[in-house]
Amino acid sequence: MKFSAVILNYASWPLTLGCIASLRETGEPDLEIIIVDNDQEDAPALPAGVRLIQNPENLGFARAANQGIVASSGETVILVNPDSLVEPDFFEKTETFLASHPSVGIFGPKILDADGTLQLSARREVTMISGLLGRTSFLTRLFPKSSLIKHQFPAAVGSETPTSVDWVSGACMAVRRETIDRIGLLDDRFFMYFEDADLCRRAREASLAVYYVPDITVVHQAGGSTRSRPRAVWRLHKSAFLYHRKHGAHGPLNLYSALVLMGLTGRALLKLVTR
Numbered sequence: 001m002k003f004s005a006v007i008l009n010y011a012s013w014p015l016t017l018g019c020i021a022s023l024r025e026t027g028e029p030d031l032e033i034i035i036v037d038n039d040q041e042d043a044p045a046l047p048a049g050v051r052l053i054q055n056p057e058n059l060g061f062a063r064a065a066n067q068g069i070v071a072s073s074g075e076t077v078i079l080v081n082p083d084s085l086v087e088p089d090f091f092e093k094t095e096t097f098l099a100s101h102p103s104v105g106i107f108g109p110k111i112l113d114a115d116g117t118l119q120l121s122a123r124r125e126v127t128m129i130s131g132l133l134g135r136t137s138f139l140t141r142l143f144p145k146s147s148l149i150k151h152q153f154p155a156a157v158g159s160e161t162p163t164s165v166d167w168v169s170g171a172c173m174a175v176r177r178e179t180i181d182r183i184g185l186l187d188d189r190f191f192m193y194f195e196d197a198d199l200c201r202r203a204r205e206a207s208l209a210v211y212y213v214p215d216i217t218v219v220h221q222a223g224g225s226t227r228s229r230p231r232a233v234w235r236l237h238k239s240a241f242l243y244h245r246k247h248g249a250h251g252p253l254n255l256y257s258a259l260v261l262m263g264l265t266g267r268a269l270l271k272l273v274t275r
Contacts, residue, residue: 002030004074007082008064010038016082028091036064060191081171083221093216105179105208108168109216120153121169122212165212170196172218194239237268
């Protein structure tokens with residue numbers, strides 16, 4: 001099997017069915033589609049050949065994605081959000097890119113909003129600056145063409161050339177089976193968010209390149225499968241702190257970690273208030 005597409009469903013069956021349809025419409029003959037359902041709603045009738053794994057509760061993104069990866073058999077695993085639609089030549093271009101870039105372990109495509117707006121899905125390593133310049137933060141939206149933004153988000157440069165980056169969004173990422181065998185599955189301590197950054201970091205530490213490939217396009221209705229925005233904000237910042245604890249400097253007496261925790265807590269409260 002060449003490709004395995006793993007989709008996580010949570011309160012988003014209409015979107016999931018649309019994602020399945022876009023995958024099928026590529027005409028790729030060597031593709032398996034696996035749905036991991038974290039919701040308790042009854043599943044609708046699925047197209048023939050689509051596999052369904054149903055969980056009795058919401059296990060989070062990383063744990064559920066790992067279920068799908070373990071059940072899959074493709075040489076390349078495509079992790080794709082249910083609110084995403086792939087272009088017709090997605091798999092053709094994916095196969096061509098991977099064949100010509102053997103050192104790449106993970107790549108992410110160009111991701112667009114439903115209205116065609118570019119999502120800043122390719123990024124540099126997580127730092128204090130990235131905490132201030134989030135993908136949708138006020139400063140990022142106010143100064144989208146600044147050199148700092150373009151450095152932090154390589155997708156903002158507008159180049160159509162494949163580019164080496166530090167991490168790509170889990171909204172849609174292609175991962176070689178060899179990469180999974182070498183570095184392991186997603187870290188399931190991340191319930192939601194930052195599991196993609198962690199996986200890409202582990203790939204780079206294993207000398208496997210991570211790339212952003214802008215000539216492959218996916219349309220992503222960001223947040224389409226998110227039920228509770230306040231809960232999502234807290235999970236985002238909780239995962240950011242977990243990422244720091246796993247990869248960042250803790251400082252004497254955990255002083256750095258305490259400062260990071262206070263900063264993330266304040267940022268989360270500010271987002272909740274302004275929403």
